[in-house]
Amino acid sequence: MTRETLFNLAVLAGLVALPIYAHLADEPFTITLATRAVILSLAAVGLNIALGIGGLVSLGHAVFFGIGGYAMGILAFHAQNYMPLMEAPFLIEGTKSMPVIWLVAVIASALAALVIGLLSLRTSGVYFIMITLAFGQMFYYFAISWSAYGGEDGMSIYVRNGFPGLNTLIPIQFYGLCLAALVLALGFNGALARSRFGLALNAARQVPDRVRAVGLDPFRLRLVAFTISGAITGLAGALFADLNRFVSPTMFSWQLSGEFIVFIIIGGTARLFGPVVGACLFVVLEHYIGGWSDYWHIWFGLLLLVIVLFGRGGVIGLIAGKARAHG
Amino acid sequence: MTTTLILEQILNGLQSGIMLFLMAAGLTLIFGVMGLINLAHGSLYMVGAFCAAAAAAATGSFALGLVAALAGASAAGALIELVVIRRLYDRDHLDQVLATFALILVFSEGTRWVFGSFPLYLDVPDALSGPVTLPGGIEYPLYRLTLILAGLAVAAGLFWLIARTRIGVQIRAGENDREMIAALGVDIDRLYTFIFALGAALAGLAGALVGAIQSVQVGMGEPVLILAFVTIVIGGIGSIKGALVGALLVGLTDTLGSVFLPELFKLFMAPAAATQTGASLSSMAIYILMAVVLVWRPTGLFGARA
Numbered sequence A: 001m002t003r004e005t006l007f008n009l010a011v012l013a014g015l016v017a018l019p020i021y022a023h024l025a026d027e028p029f030t031i032t033l034a035t036r037a038v039i040l041s042l043a044a045v046g047l048n049i050a051l052g053i054g055g056l057v058s059l060g061h062a063v064f065f066g067i068g069g070y071a072m073g074i075l076a077f078h079a080q081n082y083m084p085l086m087e088a089p090f091l092i093e094g095t096k097s098m099p100v101i102w103l104v105a106v107i108a109s110a111l112a113a114l115v116i117g118l119l120s121l122r123t124s125g126v127y128f129i130m131i132t133l134a135f136g137q138m139f140y141y142f143a144i145s146w147s148a149y150g151g152e153d154g155m156s157i158y159v160r161n162g163f164p165g166l167n168t169l170i171p172i173q174f175y176g177l178c179l180a181a182l183v184l185a186l187g188f189n190g191a192l193a194r195s196r197f198g199l200a201l202n203a204a205r206q207v208p209d210r211v212r213a214v215g216l217d218p219f220r221l222r223l224v225a226f227t228i229s230g231a232i233t234g235l236a237g238a239l240f241a242d243l244n245r246f247v248s249p250t251m252f253s254w255q256l257s258g259e260f261i262v263f264i265i266i267g268g269t270a271r272l273f274g275p276v277v278g279a280c281l282f283v284v285l286e287h288y289i290g291g292w293s294d295y296w297h298i299w300f301g302l303l304l305l306v307i308v309l310f311g312r313g314g315v316i317g318l319i320a321g322k323a324r325a326h327g
Numbered sequence B: 001m002t003t004t005l006i007l008e009q010i011l012n013g014l015q016s017g018i019m020l021f022l023m024a025a026g027l028t029l030i031f032g033v034m035g036l037i038n039l040a041h042g043s044l045y046m047v048g049a050f051c052a053a054a055a056a057a058a059t060g061s062f063a064l065g066l067v068a069a070l071a072g073a074s075a076a077g078a079l080i081e082l083v084v085i086r087r088l089y090d091r092d093h094l095d096q097v098l099a100t101f102a103l104i105l106v107f108s109e110g111t112r113w114v115f116g117s118f119p120l121y122l123d124v125p126d127a128l129s130g131p132v133t134l135p136g137g138i139e140y141p142l143y144r145l146t147l148i149l150a151g152l153a154v155a156a157g158l159f160w161l162i163a164r165t166r167i168g169v170q171i172r173a174g175e176n177d178r179e180m181i182a183a184l185g186v187d188i189d190r191l192y193t194f195i196f197a198l199g200a201a202l203a204g205l206a207g208a209l210v211g212a213i214q215s216v217q218v219g220m221g222e223p224v225l226i227l228a229f230v231t232i233v234i235g236g237i238g239s240i241k242g243a244l245v246g247a248l249l250v251g252l253t254d255t256l257g258s259v260f261l262p263e264l265f266k267l268f269m270a271p272a273a274a275t276q277t278g279a280s281l282s283s284m285a286i287y288i289l290m291a292v293v294l295v296w297r298p299t300g301l302f303g304a305r306a
Helices: A005-025 A026-055 A062-080 A098-120 A125-145 A171-194 A196-206 A208-213 A218-244 A255-266 A275-290 A297-310 A316-318 B004-035 B041-059 B062-081 B092-114 B144-162 B166-176 B179-181 B188-211 B221-235 B240-267 B271-296
Strands: B131-134 B137-142
Touching: A005 A026, A005 A171, A005 A275, A005 A316, A026 A171, A026 A196, A026 A218, A026 A275, A062 A098, A062 A125, A062 A255, A062 B166, A098 A125, A098 A171, A098 B271, A125 A255, A125 B092, A125 B221, A125 B271, A171 A297, A196 A208, A196 A218, A196 B221, A208 A218, A208 B041, A208 B092, A218 A255, A255 A275, A255 A297, A255 A316, A255 B092, A275 A297, A275 A316, A297 B092, A316 B166, A316 B179, B004 B041, B004 B092, B004 B137, B004 B144, B004 B166, B004 B188, B004 B221, B004 B240, B041 B062, B062 B188, B092 B271, B131 B144, B137 B144, B144 B166, B144 B240, B166 B179, B188 B221, B221 B240, B221 B271, B240 B271
Parallel strands: none
Antiparallel strands: B131 B137
């Protein structure tokens, strides 16, 4: 077992133990904080499939996060107002059931990722970064102008959606759901990276010409990765909306897209647990430095600069040593 | 829908387009020569606007405000080039994105620290306030007209600088082969700092000029930055001519779309629904334009490199 695997197990154990402790000590706020960290981790794990394996620096992943959020918001909004989404040609009702909402969120964000990917993957490098950023802004302004669903103010959902057999209003139970989603996504990510598809995608990042020479199409590999990546981030968006019981255009904001990338880098690029470590650290720093100084973004920005300029490899690189042979 | 209104909106579109060009020109120069993607360019726009507002409030002179904007933004640009950006030239785009993202956080929060969260106001100078009557009987705000002319003058100056001067030759040579011009005895480090400060000054100038018709506040730079990215993608990265054409296209599409799309939909929809649909669609118009250009020409209208 390598040091990195040990470290990953320790992180996972912490994510299980800390909220149970908080539950027993009756500190629901700590559980909410942990839930936030886990959901942001999930969003960044989604991005890491495109960025870590495929080398696609997407600065617009908040699009999928926001679509997931709005999928939850719109379905629950119609359900809580007893207003069908659509009557003709056939009746579609809103829903308060998490599994249905998740399915819709995943499908909607995967479709959006497919379309954005089709357009933006025609380019590469700086063009790709700028275009994903621009599409993110497009969705942001669209959400602001969409007054039927709250426009700029967003919309509130009064009661958290339900999951069969669980009481999601109890923080630890909702946390369990989110953690399960994260663990599944991490398992999927790990398996994907080792699969033939993952190896080909990784090769397409390093030497696209050779991949083409053996008869694989880098564009298609990247498009599939981008779509999967968007779908996972979309699921995280639906969970995030359910955590806050609130959706607004800020879920589409470019700052959030930037933060997802930041999570991956703080934790360590091309590491399975990089996004998890980064997102957890971000939430902890935000809570503690944010409580100590109103201007915590300055300190965070400076810390980030130091990490980018001098500390390559992120937190995991610091603790577990050099990355395994990985591009 | 009168001809006057249409002409007025075209002028508004030109005005926002030419200001966008000042932003996009700096970005595209910096990318063309140094191969750097600079997210903090919007922060330099904000720094220019804040310097202008603070200097104009202290001295009562708009002209001194503009001087302060140029000085402040180019100094901030040179400083970050020397301290941070310089270390990023041979890094990959991911590191560049992150480091300049970190700079945005520092600049935005630092400005909030110094000036507070409330917007500042920069007044249009008395000599330029009020409307002017154009040939054809159109009443148009003199200040906006001045922005168009000033922007065109700066654009002409920039083209002259790049096409006709010694430093322009060095910039163009730097785009092609940085080792070679270094070998020919050009101090490449100083050239890079100069180009970065030049781009920063253009962004700061745009921030100050636009700051007088909008409010000067933290976070004002990033929406403009993203529009400038759309401009560059449309025009082609590295091309100043592309930046000019792209900026005018984006400015006109954005302005005309928000006025005329709701009107267009009213022809065949109920007014309320038409306003709603028109507003939604016009907020997306420039991105749709970008998507169309991408499908047609993935490297932009004037771009050579992928």
